[in-house]
Amino acid sequence: MGPVELLHMSVFSQSFSPCGRFLAAGNNYGEIALFSLAAALSPDATAANQKPVLTFTAHEGPVFSLLSTDSVLLSAGNGEVSAWNWTELIKKNVKPLWTKRPNYKSSLEIPEINSMAINPRDDSLAIGAGDNNVHILDLEHGAFKATLQGHTDYVHCVCIREREAELLSGSEDGAVRMWDCRTGQSVHCIEVHKYESCARPQHGKWISCLTTDSDWMLCGGGPSLSLWHLRSLSPTSVFPLSGCQRRAAFHQDMILAVGDGAFVSHCLLGGEVKGQIPCTPPSLNTLKLNTKSSEHRVLTVGGGSSKIDVFTNLSYRAFSLSF
Amino acid sequence: MGAVTDDEVIRKRLLIDGDGAGDDRRINLLLKSFTKWCHSPGSPEEGFTQYQRMLGTLAQCEFSMGKTLMVYDMNLREMENYEKIYSNIEQNITSAHDKIAECKKEIQRAKRIRKNRQEYDALAKIIQQHPDRHETLKQLEALDKELQHLSHIKENVDAKLELRKKQFHVLLTTIQELQQTLENDEKSDNDDQSQESPAQNGE
Numbered sequence: 001m002g003p004v005e006l007l008h009m010s011v012f013s014q015s016f017s018p019c020g021r022f023l024a025a026g027n028n029y030g031e032i033a034l035f036s037l038a039a040a041l042s043p044d045a046t047a048a049n050q051k052p053v054l055t056f057t058a059h060e061g062p063v064f065s066l067l068s069t070d071s072v073l074l075s076a077g078n079g080e081v082s083a084w085n086w087t088e089l090i091k092k093n094v095k096p097l098w099t100k101r102p103n104y105k106s107s108l109e110i111p112e113i114n115s116m117a118i119n120p121r122d123d124s125l126a127i128g129a130g131d132n133n134v135h136i137l138d139l140e141h142g143a144f145k146a147t148l149q150g151h152t153d154y155v156h157c158v159c160i161r162e163r164e165a166e167l168l169s170g171s172e173d174g175a176v177r178m179w180d181c182r183t184g185q186s187v188h189c190i191e192v193h194k195y196e197s198c199a200r201p202q203h204g205k206w207i208s209c210l211t212t213d214s215d216w217m218l219c220g221g222g223p224s225l226s227l228w229h230l231r232s233l234s235p236t237s238v239f240p241l242s243g244c245q246r247r248a249a250f251h252q253d254m255i256l257a258v259g260d261g262a263f264v265s266h267c268l269l270g271g272e273v274k275g276q277i278p279c280t281p282p283s284l285n286t287l288k289l290n291t292k293s294s295e296h297r298v299l300t301v302g303g304g305s306s307k308i309d310v311f312t313n314l315s316y317r318a319f320s321l322s323f
Numbered sequence: 324m325g326a327v328t329d330d331e332v333i334r335k336r337l338l339i340d341g342d343g344a345g346d347d348r349r350i351n352l353l354l355k356s357f358t359k360w361c362h363s364p365g366s367p368e369e370g371f372t373q374y375q376r377m378l379g380t381l382a383q384c385e386f387s388m389g390k391t392l393m394v395y396d397m398n399l400r401e402m403e404n405y406e407k408i409y410s411n412i413e414q415n416i417t418s419a420h421d422k423i424a425e426c427k428k429e430i431q432r433a434k435r436i437r438k439n440r441q442e443y444d445a446l447a448k449i450i451q452q453h454p455d456r457h458e459t460l461k462q463l464e465a466l467d468k469e470l471q472h473l474s475h476i477k478e479n480v481d482a483k484l485e486l487r488k489k490q491f492h493v494l495l496t497t498i499q500e501l502q503q504t505l506e507n508d509e510k511s512d513n514d515d516q517s518q519e520s521p522a523q524n525g526e
Contacts, residue, residue, distance in 0.1 A: 216442065229446060236445035252431070253438035269441035 001323065005029070009323060011302030014286050015066035015073060017086050020293020022053075023300060024089075025308055026063025027323060030077055031055055034089055035321045037296045040310070050321045056094040058082060065116045067125075069139070072097065074125065076113035079104070081127065081137070102127055102135040102144055115157045119167070119181060126167050128155035134169050134179065148179050150186045156208045156221070161230070163214040174205030176219055178230075190233060197238050198223040209245045209259070216269075218255060220245040225257055227269060237271030247287040256314075258284035258301055266314070279317050281305035346387050353380045 001009075013026040021038045033052035040049045059077025067074045073084045083097040104111055111130030118125055124145060125137040134148040134155055153172035160167055166187065167179045178188040192198050193205035204222035211218050216236075217228045225245045227237045243260025254274065255267040260283050263276040281303035289299050298318075299311040307320040336347075360373045 227445065229449070232446075232449070234449050236449055253434040253441065269438060270444055 006306045006323065009306040010062075010285065010304045011281075011306070011308055011323075012062055012064050012285050013066040013075075014288045014300055014302055014308070015068045016288060016290045016292060017073075017090070018068060018070050018292060019086075020290055020296050022086075022090065023288075023290075023308075023321070024066055024068075024073055024075075025302055025321075025323075026058070026066050026075060026077070027306075028062040030057050030059040030061055030063060031323075032058045032063060032066070032073075032075060032084075033323055035308075037290070037293075037298065040319070040321060041296055041298070041312070050319060052321075052323065054089065054092050054094070055323070058084075058096075061110075061112065064112060064114050067116045067118060069118060074116060076116055076127070079110035079113060079129075081113065081116070081125070098142065100137065100142070100144075102129060102137070103147070104129070104131050106131065111154070114155060117158045117160050117167070119160050119165070120162070121165055122181070124181075126158045126160065126169075128158040128169055128171075130154040132171070134158060134167065136181075136184075146184045148177075148184055148186070150177055150179075150189070151175065153206075156206065157210040159210050159212055161212050161214050161217075168210055168212055168217065170207030170210040170219055170221070172206045174207060174222070176207055176210065176217075188233060190228070192219060192223045192226070192235075195223075195226075195235055198226045198235055200224055203244055209248050209257070211248050211250065213250050216250075218248045218250070218257075220248065220257070220259070225267075227255070227271070237269065239265075239267050239271060239273060241265055241267075241273065243283075246285055249287055249289060251289060251314075256287060256289075256299070258287045258303070264299075264301055264311075275315075277311070277314070277316060279309040280307045280320055281309070346384060349380055349384055353377060353384065356380070 008028075010028045011025050012028060015024045016022070016037075017024070021036065023035045023037055024032055025035070026032050032055070034054040035051075036049065036053045039045060039053075042049075058075050059080065059082065061078035063075050063077040065076040068086070071086055073086055073089065075082050075084065080099050080101040082099040084094070085097055088095070102113075113127055113129050115128040116125055117128075118139075123139045125139055127135045127137060129135060132149070132151045132154055134151075135144055136146040136148070137143070138145045148167070148169070151169065151171040151173055152175075155169050155171045157170045158167060161178070165181045167181055168176060169179065170176045174191055174193045176190045176192060177186050178190075179185065180187050191205075192207060193201075199205075200223050206222045207219050208221035209219060209225065212230070215230060217230050219226060219228065220239075220241075221244055225239045225241055225248060226235045227239075228235050239255075239257070241257065241259070241261075245257045245259035245265075247259070248255060248257040253269070255269065257265045257267060261276075262280070262282050262284070263278045264284070264287070265276050266274045268274055279301055281301070282305065284301050284303035286302050287299070288301075290296055297312075299314060300308055300321075301311075302308040306323040308322070309317050309320050312318045356373065356377055360370065360377065363370065363373070365373075
């Protein structure tokens with residue numbers, strides 16, 4: 001990996017291992033790197049511990065989405081989904097378990113897979129793809145169960161609303177659609193850019209960031225990042241962040257958001273921005289909290305640089321892992 | 324006695340030599356002077372002074388021994404004291420750990436409460452924007468009444484319209500029948516007339 005390539009590298013996705021000791025990160029060259037968190041966080045860590053323990057090429061296109069189940073790492077790139085066994089990866093064995101491609105209608109170009117989410121109730125994987133549809137893959141049987149059609153432009157992000165068994169998808173056409181997981185029908189459709197308080201016409205109407213905790217939903221992108229109450233489908237707070245947000249997460253009583261700008265924004269549910277913590281990449285694409293492990297409970301962010309910032313205490317950057 | 328080697332004895336004697344240089348020498352001197360005094364042929368006053376001197380030296384030896392014993396006691400008691408302080412500090416450490424864990428739980432609870440409060444505030448803001456329920460109910464009632472009134476009027480008008488229609492219908496049918504009768508009469512008149520005239524012409 002020459003210095004010029006490192007300069008042009010962007011990290012698009014991250015995922016923690018089920019044991020919480022490893023971090024997998026995907027970049028725009030189609031590579032996935034495995035970092036050992038246990039080694040990097042130990043008191044006698046050296047600079048070598050901040051380099052990956054394993055780097056391999058997973059796809060021919062950028063790896064836009066990574067997801068971990070109890071034993072498997074799912075990666076999406078170049079229009080296909082591959083599964084890798086975590087224990088095999090830790091042993092540096094890079095053979096995928098399977099690779100599947102959703103049934104795209106057009107064969108002219110390969111739509112990218114922008115986002116994946118797992119529905120734990122029926123063990124299915126929702127894939128938000130560039131062909132404007134959300135494909136549902138049954139992980140047990142390995143077959144594609146359903147295709148949710150309704151968006152008129154590519155789907156940027158999907159997430160699962162666990163309590164009501166609904167799937168939310170945000171797309172380039174500015175709509176957030178809620179689908180019933182069992183019937184596959186679109187239950188609601190919210191056009192965020194039509195609400196005056198959220199809309200930012202200068203940025204566009206696309207929705208790139210979507211997350212929910214069953215009662216509330218955060219969505220942002222072209223329109224400002226806003227907090228929505230799902231039962232009444234009304235926006236309750238709008239966050240005054242200047243750039244376009246690409247990822248957001250609920251954490252205890254705060255909201256963490258990343259996007260344009262070299263910082264992680266901490267916001268309160270009421271709509272105020274509590275603080276912005278600076279980090280190394282000039283803009284951030286991905287934010288992940290390691291909730292599975294109790295001793296390596298860190299926040300990691302990655303973006304337009306080959307470095308991934310690690311926060312042990314949310315208030316400041318501890319160190320950076322680099323590809 | 325045979326188990327204690329010469330080395331041990333020499334080491335011990337070298338160790339206590341620091342302070343014991345004076346004491347050891349004093350005891351040796353005392354012994355030597357005692358044997359000399361026992362074997363001395365000198366005068367009784369000399370013997371008495373020597374005897375006093377020996378008593379003095381003995382007292383000095385006893386005094387230094389007493390001092391060492393006291394120091395030993397003191398050291399033992401200091402050790403006890405330190406042990407007590409040590410265990411006290413250990414206890415404090417564990418209780419501080421417990422308190423920290425408690426406080427961490429408290430903080431989690433407080434964060435949850437704060438999150439709930441903020442969610443409540445956000446919802447309350449939205450709800451405030453909507454109009455009051457009583458107002459809306461009153462408006463609904465007023466609208467209902469108006470609706471009823473208007474439908475009442477409509478019914479009346481409809482009934483009147485029906486009545487008028489029927490009346491006109493009666494009128495028109497009567498007129499038509501009259502017209503029909505008149506036409507029939509006219510026709511029968513004409514017939515009668517034409518029947519009469521050919522009869523007249525025929526004659």
